[in-house]
Amino acid sequence: MKTIVHSNGRLRFLDALRNICFAIVIVAVLLGCCLAPVRAGESPAATSHWRVIGREGQGSLLLLKGQKVLILRGNPYQMGFQHGRLLAKEVAEDVRAFVREWFVGKAKLPLSELRGIFGSLRPFIPKDYMDEMRGLAKGSGVPVEEIHLLHAIPTRFHCTGAAAFGKATVDGRLYHTRSLDYGLDIGDKKTIQENAVVIVYQPTDGNAHAVLSWAGSTGCVSGMNDKGISIGEIGNACRDESYSGMPMIFMLREALRACNSLDEVIQLIGKAPRTCGFTFIVGDGKIPSACALEVSHSQIAVGLPGDKKSNPPPHFPIADAVRRGNYFVDKKMAAIQRDTYDPEISSPADWLAYSVMSSFLLENYGRLNDVKMIELLRKYPPEHSCLHQAVFCPSTLEFWVSNAVNLPEAKFPGAQNQPFYKYNLLKLIRGVPFETKVAEPPRLTAAELPPPEAGTVIVSEKEEFLSDSALARFRLKRKSFRWVLTYDTAREGYFVADLSFPSEVKTRWPEANTVFAEYYLPKVSGKVPAVIVLDVLEGNFVVARNVARALADNGIAALAMHMPFFGKRRPKDDIETGMLSGYISFARDAMTQAVLDIRCAALWLRGRKEVDPDKTGIVGVSLGAIVAGVAIGVDDGFAKNALVLGGGDVAEIIWNSPETADLKKRLHEKGYTIQRLREELKPVDPLTYAHRINAPTVIMFNGKKDRTVPRECTLKLWEKAGRPKIVWYNTSHFGMVLYVNKVMEQIVAFIGDGG
Numbered sequence: 001m002k003t004i005v006h007s008n009g010r011l012r013f014l015d016a017l018r019n020i021c022f023a024i025v026i027v028a029v030l031l032g033c034c035l036a037p038v039r040a041g042e043s044p045a046a047t048s049h050w051r052v053i054g055r056e057g058q059g060s061l062l063l064l065k066g067q068k069v070l071i072l073r074g075n076p077y078q079m080g081f082q083h084g085r086l087l088a089k090e091v092a093e094d095v096r097a098f099v100r101e102w103f104v105g106k107a108k109l110p111l112s113e114l115r116g117i118f119g120s121l122r123p124f125i126p127k128d129y130m131d132e133m134r135g136l137a138k139g140s141g142v143p144v145e146e147i148h149l150l151h152a153i154p155t156r157f158h159c160t161g162a163a164a165f166g167k168a169t170v171d172g173r174l175y176h177t178r179s180l181d182y183g184l185d186i187g188d189k190k191t192i193q194e195n196a197v198v199i200v201y202q203p204t205d206g207n208a209h210a211v212l213s214w215a216g217s218t219g220c221v222s223g224m225n226d227k228g229i230s231i232g233e234i235g236n237a238c239r240d241e242s243y244s245g246m247p248m249i250f251m252l253r254e255a256l257r258a259c260n261s262l263d264e265v266i267q268l269i270g271k272a273p274r275t276c277g278f279t280f281i282v283g284d285g286k287i288p289s290a291c292a293l294e295v296s297h298s299q300i301a302v303g304l305p306g307d308k309k310s311n312p313p314p315h316f317p318i319a320d321a322v323r324r325g326n327y328f329v330d331k332k333m334a335a336i337q338r339d340t341y342d343p344e345i346s347s348p349a350d351w352l353a354y355s356v357m358s359s360f361l362l363e364n365y366g367r368l369n370d371v372k373m374i375e376l377l378r379k380y381p382p383e384h385s386c387l388h389q390a391v392f393c394p395s396t397l398e399f400w401v402s403n404a405v406n407l408p409e410a411k412f413p414g415a416q417n418q419p420f421y422k423y424n425l426l427k428l429i430r431g432v433p434f435e436t437k438v439a440e441p442p443r444l445t446a447a448e449l450p451p452p453e454a455g456t457v458i459v460s461e462k463e464e465f466l467s468d469s470a471l472a473r474f475r476l477k478r479k480s481f482r483w484v485l486t487y488d489t490a491r492e493g494y495f496v497a498d499l500s501f502p503s504e505v506k507t508r509w510p511e512a513n514t515v516f517a518e519y520y521l522p523k524v525s526g527k528v529p530a531v532i533v534l535d536v537l538e539g540n541f542v543v544a545r546n547v548a549r550a551l552a553d554n555g556i557a558a559l560a561m562h563m564p565f566f567g568k569r570r571p572k573d574d575i576e577t578g579m580l581s582g583y584i585s586f587a588r589d590a591m592t593q594a595v596l597d598i599r600c601a602a603l604w605l606r607g608r609k610e611v612d613p614d615k616t617g618i619v620g621v622s623l624g625a626i627v628a629g630v631a632i633g634v635d636d637g638f639a640k641n642a643l644v645l646g647g648g649d650v651a652e653i654i655w656n657s658p659e660t661a662d663l664k665k666r667l668h669e670k671g672y673t674i675q676r677l678r679e680e681l682k683p684v685d686p687l688t689y690a691h692r693i694n695a696p697t698v699i700m701f702n703g704k705k706d707r708t709v710p711r712e713c714t715l716k717l718w719e720k721a722g723r724p725k726i727v728w729y730n731t732s733h734f735g736m737v738l739y740v741n742k743v744m745e746q747i748v749a750f751i752g753d754g755g
Contacts, residue, residue: 050433056085056139065436067401067421069428073202080132080218083199084139090195090215091140097187098150098216105188111149118152120243124273129250132218140216150216151247159234159326161281162357162376163290163305165395166320169368173395174288176281177373178222178232179380180212182387184404184413193387193413196403200428206257208429212388212401219249222390224399225256226425228285229265230392234324238277238337240296245275252280262289269293270300277337279324285394292324294333301330314344315354321361325353348735370400374420374439377402382412383542389415397425400439411488417441449487450495456480457501457603462635473683474595474634476504483604485519494552495521499559501604504596505589507564509571515597516568517561518545520552521610529615529640529751530557530605532598534624539566543621547744551619554748557611558619561601563594563627584680591627591684598631602638617641617697619747622709622733626650626686629717632698633689640751644701644743645733647709648687648717651678657708686717695722699750701736701743702726708733725750 054061058073059082070086072079084091103109122130133151137144159181165174186192195215202208209225224230231252246254251272259265262284269280274295283290292303292310303310306319315329327347328334334341343351360376361368373391380386391400400422402415410417420439427434458480465475483501490496499517506513522528531551535544541560548558562569598618606613617640620628625646632638647653654660654667655674667677682688698721702714718726727746729739736743 054086056082061086068197070197070199075204076128076132077135080135081139084136087215088140092142093190094192094195094214094216095142095146095150097192098153099146101188102186103153114149114152117243118148121152121247124246125250151219160353161232161234162323163281163283164321164368165288168320168365173393174283174285175368175373176230176283176392177377178390179377180221180387184385184407191406193404194406203257209256210425212390220252223256224392224394227260228394229259230283230394231255232281234279236277236279236326236328238296240298240336241276242297243275245273248278266302281324283394288395290322292322294328294330296336301333303329318361323357325350344738348737352737378416380416381546382417384414386415399423453485456482471634473592476599493523504600505593511571512564512569517559520548520558522552522555522557524555527612528555528557528610530611531617531619532601533558533560534620534628536621537623541567547619550744556751559601559605564590588684594627595631595634599635615639629686630684633686633692639697641698642747645709645736647713649713650681650685652713653709659708687720690717690720693721695724698724700726702728703731703733703736704728705731706733
């Protein structure tokens with residue numbers, strides 16, 4: 001269903017520019033999937049830890065190794081009532097989280113709009129599900145209107161799905177993966193992942209089925225029935241959508257309740273009054289086989305495994321396997337979604353996800369099983385927001401589920417970083433206790449990590465900063481600063497630690513006054529090269545972390561640093577701040593602070609016993625490349641530097657980038673011209689200091705079709721910097737994501753070769 005977003009009035013500079021770097025965040029997908037391998041293994045539990053913690057009528061609430069399972073039996077009203085009674089508190093929490101705290105509080109949309117959506121959907125909702133919602137309201141004490149609104153909230157999130165069977169799997173059985181990529185911030189007082197529950201429905205009329213859900217929801221986005229049918233949805237917004245239809249969540253419930261075969265699911269969804277754009281991966285463990293159903297309000301296409309017609313180029317068929325991401329593969333369906341069919345051009349981030357799934361299925365062909373499919377799901381970048389993940393085996397009626405945890409409880413709370421719990425649907429239906437096995441993510445204990453460190457960096461400023469007035473802005477004035485390093489986690493090839501030290505600049509925002517960074521230390525002997533990694537404008541640290549991981553995997557220490565007013569350094573009151581703020585004077589000060597923090601971080605790196613002080617540098621992407629361009633022009637101590645999607649003449653970038661058209665209009669209304677903007681940004685423009693750059697210390701990566709950082713802006717910096725090595729790709733700013741592996745290989749070679 002469609003997400004409707006309204007402007008909240010004041011357009012911040014940061015908001016206007018956020019789209020510049022959005023697609024680059026997906027760099028993390030390939031880096032996380034291909035360059036940082038993880039292992040999945042299943043360890044049997046000593047006991048099942050099966051415990052009944054509540055009963056209501058024929059329904060019961062179980063606790064299996066701490067995971068809640070809700071067993072519901074009877075007619076729709078009775079099952080809804082049991083649900084409400086057994087999880088009354090949690091239902092109220094989730095309704096508040098979805099409706100009041102997310103839809104109204106965060107999306108800032110009026111309840112009247114949500115009521116209107118439900119009014120359009122209501123005539124198409126089968127009576128059974130209306131009765132179930134009525135029973136849920138009665139049992140929980142939550143008003144039925146609020147229950148309705150929860151089920152009407154439109155959701156459009158990135159999800160993926162894949163299925164393999166026959167020759168593709170080790171035992172011929174069907175294995176179906178599903179990742180639900182909802183945000184992890186739905187709810188303030190309590191998030192919905194804290195109320196995750198597996199619901200097993202045993203209706204008086206229809207098939208028993210399990211749904212991966214949360215308290216208060218009676219719909220389905222991921223599930224399997226006792227006839228060996230599994231199903232999962234993937235959002236696919238398109239131009240053929242309507243609220244006059246059956247909500248997707250009830251359509252999938254009905255498919256599980258009523259269908260006994262793959263053909264029956266195809267017929268049911270084909271005839272149903274549909275709403276919006278979705279792709280459904282559907283499996284049948286009895287055959288075994290699976291297919292992809294791409295649907296919109298009025299159209300449907302069936303994608304068959306191993307079928308060339310279902311996989312037009314650049315897609316390709318894999319025998320006994322299907323996989324899909326967030327775009328339509330069928331050409332007729334694609335025509336109602338995007339103007340250019342080729343997803344490498346129109347949807348590079350989603351094409352990347354498709355490519356990663358394809359590569360994994362091919363590399364493990366004939367060896368795929370539950371453990372391998374869990375491994376595929378764990379290849380999501382740790383930062384990605386996955387609410388739940390699952391592997392269904394409809395051939396045996398077993399399934400494995402992982403749920404996200406609450407944000408404050410873990411550094412990486414997504415489901416891909418949590419244990420997978422194994423369930424047996426047939427035994428749940430019969431009420432027979434079984435051993436719940438757990439597939440744990442790879443972890444190290446605190447005893448296996450290096451001890452915390454602390455120390456002092458002595459600052460000895462270079463003579464040129466004391467004498468050159470042009471560099472006075474970037475002079476380090478304090479004599480020393482204290483730092484603390486705490487090791488957090490480890491991977492096969494490196495440790496990760498959190499570094500903090502006071503910023504050179506003290507602002508009126510306490511959060512911005514401490515520098516936070518993550519140190520990725522390779523597990524190698526001897527001194528290693530080391531670089532500071534700077535993030536994109538999106539500022540969620542996904543790109544910075546994954547660049548750092550790729551470097552550390554290749555023996556290069558990396559310090560991923562939060563720039564001022566991003567990530568951990570963003571003020572809690574979320575005022576109009578940012579590296580690039582609508583207030584140009586503030587932007588100058590913030591960028592100046594960033595460069596000063598970079599210089600201090602470099603002093604810290606060069607003092608590390610494991611780091612070669614003559615081989616330190618900077619890797620910056622997009623905004624990070626622009627800031628890095630200033631830093632390496634100001635300070636000649638950086639020996640190896642990679643600028644990805646960077647350039648000079650920041651005013652030109654702002655004035656002519658398509659993504660900043662609204663910002664340009666706002667600045668124009670304030671009386672700005674490009675000349676005035678250029679003059680005010682000159683102190684923090686890479687072009688101002690580019691003549692000081694030593695060209696052999698720099699490698700640049702840029703897109704020939706980049707309209708965000710135009711080619712002419714890149715060439716201005718390249719010329720003034722003495723024409724360093726530059727690698728051009730025939731792509732756009734966002735399309736560079738397709739070449740990230742090649743870019744990282746070249747960066748590793750450039751930094752690590754010592755020449």
